[in-house]
Amino acid sequence: MTAAPAPRWETLEAPRRARDVALVRARLPELVPWARTVEDDWLDPAERARRDGYRRPEDREAFLARRCLLRAVLAERLGTEPAAVPLGPAPGAAGRRGKPAVPGLHFSLSSAGGQVLLATAARELGLDVERVPDSTGAEQMSRILHPAERRRLAWTLRSRRPAVVARVWARKESLLKALGTGLSRDPSLDRVGTGRFPARPLPGWRVLDLDLGPDGRELRAALTVQELRPSACSTM
Template sequence: MSADVPRVAVGECHVWFADAVHVPALLALLDDRERARHDAFVRAGDRALYLTAHALARQLVAAQLGVGPFAVRLTQECRHCDRPEPHGKPGVADADLELSWSHSGGRVAVALSLAGPVGVDIEEVAAEGRAADLAATVLSAVERAELERLPAAERAAGFIRYWARKEAVLKATGDGLMVEPALLTVSAPDAPAALLEWRERAEPHLPVRLRDLDAGDGHRAAVAVLGAECPVVLHEAVYGGDGTLRHPRRGVVTSARC
């Protein structure tokens, strides 16, 4: 059911993108808790996003560990509360592999890292009105000023660039949205991705390596890795109607420093 998935080398981060699909064969890859969560979604699009993200994560992790997808034990841990149901930062039980996933619009992203804790975020570009409403609460004063500097037609995409970068950092540190995004200041949308300031926290665990990613038309994405500089390798996954995972861009993936 899976393609020849490249191994993540020590010190590397790999990010996979895929269009959301709802293939019945993929449901068999989920555990009971995941299937129950999948079934709870009302909208078909939300079910497809959830299914694709979790199935892809299981297949990619399984390939790294040399086991079947059913043998993969995924975890979720929240550092801010003790609610009994699993939630928070995803991980892989009994393995050094770091994991993160995200989905929005019609696209899914899964990041695997042997370079340090990782966070990936993908966002569909929102309408201008929604971006303006959210900017007032989630952007720092510096970021709001930079956003206003952009031409009006570019502000929605600029806001989403900010948001994806912030989410990637907060996922990597394990804080998630329990930390106010406005406490972070990242670089302007038209500048290389970087965490410039985190008010009330001098250094979030380890140095943050932040990079923008090409997520396809209508989407913005970013990945953050905590620790030393590392190469980020991008992949595209495609699912067949029988749940077969193909890797059509094998051999032409891109690599860059984060």
């Protein structure tokens, strides 16, 4: 199959405290046709097995699109070919829980509402984007938040709760991804906050909200980064 032209992905501006993080955004419907033309050359056997493990065609296509975007962007960062990107499990417990890694570069990928976001940096990070749920979904999600977050939500106008829950959940998932635990860590343990600015849930980590602009009105996104040591900051 002749490779379709690679779709253009948009570069997003990182928050001030994470200027070293490179952020890109792409549209899933634009990625899928292109990914179909490169999958045979780019995906390794483990990735093909994961793709084929999804029962629904739309889930298989979403995984394929995300993985091909990841390989394309990482290849650009590493100066190699997409098929040669050395994707493998992260060192230690994070890798055993399914977190992938490449030597010398950290990354995190998330998708929702037809948008795919990818963050890369030289330090540990986690990224998450969430679609604003309906009121029923928001109620279900809120039940496993930190007790302080649940109390604040109880005082939030019902009409605003879904957007606030999406914001909290994006912050929380970005933290759990950065830690490498995913949802194996109880989401109620860490208070990321419901307010305008994220809380500081754990020493050594900073949670930052992402502005997705007009195209992201129904989405909420957050980035968690490992804080740089003062010596590292002075050399940047």
